[in-house]
Amino acid sequence: MTTPEVRPADPRSLDDRLDLLRAMAEIRLFEDECHRMFAQGLVRGSTHLCQGQEAVVVGACRALRPGDTMTCTYRGHGAVLAMGAPLDRSFAEILGKAEGLCGGKGGSMHLTDVGVGALGSFAIVGAHLPITVGAAFAAHYRGTDEVSLCFFGDGSTNIGAFHEALNLASIWKLPAIFVCENNLYGEYSPIATTTPIERLADRADAYAMAKARVDGNDVLAVRECVDEAAQRARAGEGPTLVEALTYRQKGHSRSDPATYRPEGELDAWLERDPIAVHERALREAGVPDERIEEVHADAQAAVEAALERAKGWSDPDPEARLEHVYA
Amino acid sequence: MTITYKQAITRAMADELEADEDVFVIGEDVGAAGGAFKTTDGLYERFGPRRVLDTPISEQAIIGTAIGAAVQGLRPLAEIMFADFAGVCFDQIANELAKYRYMTGGQVTVPVTVRMANGAGTGFGSQHSQAVENWFLNVPGLKIVVPATPVDAYALLRAAVRDPDPVLYFEHKGLFNVKGELPDDVAPAAIGRAQVVRRGAHATVVATQLMLHLALEAAEALSAEGVSVEVIDPRTLVPLDLAPVIESLDATNHLVVVQEAPPGGSWGATLIARVLQERFEALDAPPLLLGTDETPVPYSGGLEAAWMPSVERIADAIRRTLAY
Numbered sequence: 001m002t003t004p005e006v007r008p009a010d011p012r013s014l015d016d017r018l019d020l021l022r023a024m025a026e027i028r029l030f031e032d033e034c035h036r037m038f039a040q041g042l043v044r045g046s047t048h049l050c051q052g053q054e055a056v057v058v059g060a061c062r063a064l065r066p067g068d069t070m071t072c073t074y075r076g077h078g079a080v081l082a083m084g085a086p087l088d089r090s091f092a093e094i095l096g097k098a099e100g101l102c103g104g105k106g107g108s109m110h111l112t113d114v115g116v117g118a119l120g121s122f123a124i125v126g127a128h129l130p131i132t133v134g135a136a137f138a139a140h141y142r143g144t145d146e147v148s149l150c151f152f153g154d155g156s157t158n159i160g161a162f163h164e165a166l167n168l169a170s171i172w173k174l175p176a177i178f179v180c181e182n183n184l185y186g187e188y189s190p191i192a193t194t195t196p197i198e199r200l201a202d203r204a205d206a207y208a209m210a211k212a213r214v215d216g217n218d219v220l221a222v223r224e225c226v227d228e229a230a231q232r233a234r235a236g237e238g239p240t241l242v243e244a245l246t247y248r249q250k251g252h253s254r255s256d257p258a259t260y261r262p263e264g265e266l267d268a269w270l271e272r273d274p275i276a277v278h279e280r281a282l283r284e285a286g287v288p289d290e291r292i293e294e295v296h297a298d299a300q301a302a303v304e305a306a307l308e309r310a311k312g313w314s315d316p317d318p319e320a321r322l323e324h325v326y327a
Numbered sequence: 328m329t330i331t332y333k334q335a336i337t338r339a340m341a342d343e344l345e346a347d348e349d350v351f352v353i354g355e356d357v358g359a360a361g362g363a364f365k366t367t368d369g370l371y372e373r374f375g376p377r378r379v380l381d382t383p384i385s386e387q388a389i390i391g392t393a394i395g396a397a398v399q400g401l402r403p404l405a406e407i408m409f410a411d412f413a414g415v416c417f418d419q420i421a422n423e424l425a426k427y428r429y430m431t432g433g434q435v436t437v438p439v440t441v442r443m444a445n446g447a448g449t450g451f452g453s454q455h456s457q458a459v460e461n462w463f464l465n466v467p468g469l470k471i472v473v474p475a476t477p478v479d480a481y482a483l484l485r486a487a488v489r490d491p492d493p494v495l496y497f498e499h500k501g502l503f504n505v506k507g508e509l510p511d512d513v514a515p516a517a518i519g520r521a522q523v524v525r526r527g528a529h530a531t532v533v534a535t536q537l538m539l540h541l542a543l544e545a546a547e548a549l550s551a552e553g554v555s556v557e558v559i560d561p562r563t564l565v566p567l568d569l570a571p572v573i574e575s576l577d578a579t580n581h582l583v584v585v586q587e588a589p590p591g592g593s594w595g596a597t598l599i600a601r602v603l604q605e606r607f608e609a610l611d612a613p614p615l616l617l618g619t620d621e622t623p624v625p626y627s628g629g630l631e632a633a634w635m636p637s638v639e640r641i642a643d644a645i646r647r648t649l650a651y
Contacts, residue, residue: 013582022394067400068428070386100432101432102430102431102432102434103432103433104432105429105430105431105432106430106431106432110431110434111433112430112432113434113436114398114431114434114435115434119395119398119435120427120431120435124422124423127391127418127419127422127423128389128391129391129557130387130390130391130392130394130395130397130419131391131392131394131395131423133391133395134391134392134393134394134395134396134397134398134399134403135395135396135398135399137396138395138396138399138400138401139393139399140378141351141396141401148395161388161391161418162417164383164385164387164388164391165387165388165391167383167385167388168382168383168385168388168392169333171383194546239341245597299364305394306625314443322434323433324428324431324432325428325429325468326378326428326468326470326491326492327428327433327436327438327491327492
């Protein structure tokens, strides 16, 4: 079965680049609101935010097409939104509402919207890599040209499931794309203290797998890189390990003020904030400030309205806890 | 026709592969080699490498791949060679397979069947002998199947593959060569139905897999003493079909549960707790749980035999409860 070639929009197209800005801005505002909701005690448990990593998820997911699938980690709000999950039902899930994506059973760490190809957010480090291999296997088994993309952090490259998944995907030449968001910290530990190599993409060599290293704060570069990986996967040439270099602007979770960061590191990365980088490029291309501000204002309005709706929705009926254990 | 327990398992897989193009078999040496126990013998030749797949020694990848494929609509039949190896992929089974549907609010179904060779008595030592079904009792989201006869091995495996939920299917290594009749028209069984295997009036014995066969021998031996023992095989542990046990106890008033595992945190302990809560008044004596010693499975023949319940110890337990 073949589908007509669908290529990402022309990166020179202004509408396309503004659309990418809008997607990143919505995720940033969504995460800022989550941060606030936690501070206000509106949300239970913990949350893991992705401010600073928006270009990775938006760039990568915009290289996918309908029918492709995506799995991600507990730091997954951005990835699920980038696939097209609705803002309001995503907020509602984090607020534990009945109208949440998972009916309030999943929460912040398990946002899932199968309808848009967001197969799941998994909170055991590395556990979803083999599951992505399975989704890719299903496409391979059926002879479709769908691909399965998996986001994970640098910390995942040291867990066994990572190696089992990459090895199997490679020997079976499955249409999987493994996108490592290297944000320099595994929980509280700098990567250099836990990992003997600096270039995580090099781990692909052990599995004779294609690899790529990309500026994870450049949304256009990420999209182009993942598009190339997707083309290889669709052509039956097997998986790719993509290392996207980025930075986690906040701590690991809400209880982590990230005081272990060396002085000046955050400021240096804020200079290279993915949204600011993209805006600079837009301005250089002649886009007026008002147009950029308009995108931000639209995003702000959409996020605020979505949150307002979500807050107004009802809590789940306690009886609902008994549903969905078995089919 | 007469068929062995192992042949029944192979036939069930072949029949499901034949019946449904979405079914595939995945595991270590399940393909060209026909399986470490030859349970997949002939499937690779008949259905080919697309549908019968050899994996690396990567239990996490086997179960994870099965999960991802199942969520995308396929019906994976995964094999974990020795059930003890479930420890290697415990996360994939307990945290991913079991919880995936629930934590997504029912957005996915995960029709994965995991076959595992279970149990002691064959001299494989501590890490290849444990009957590990109890590891998974406390993980809602899984179904647990423990067939003891060729016909149940066949019918329950077909049912497991067709079930929309994850099913852990334990096949006992000590039963592979047990023979039984397999009618031509066996339908897939209903998961969650116990069976009264032998009728009796004085005591009720509940047992699974190898222990069921020993319990039947003990019941036969006791019949010479004028003791009539009813023997019940739960066949599936989750869901557990308690009604036939309670019905039996209403008549016999004496309960002995025999299991190939230490008592703590086990299905036998669970069954007894439920009986006590639901029909305490039916019992004329304390229910008795006969299990193994609280040690890993030893290797040496005499040690292993002493470690697990025997026909004699089962008969003694029945006598004891009747003499209470």
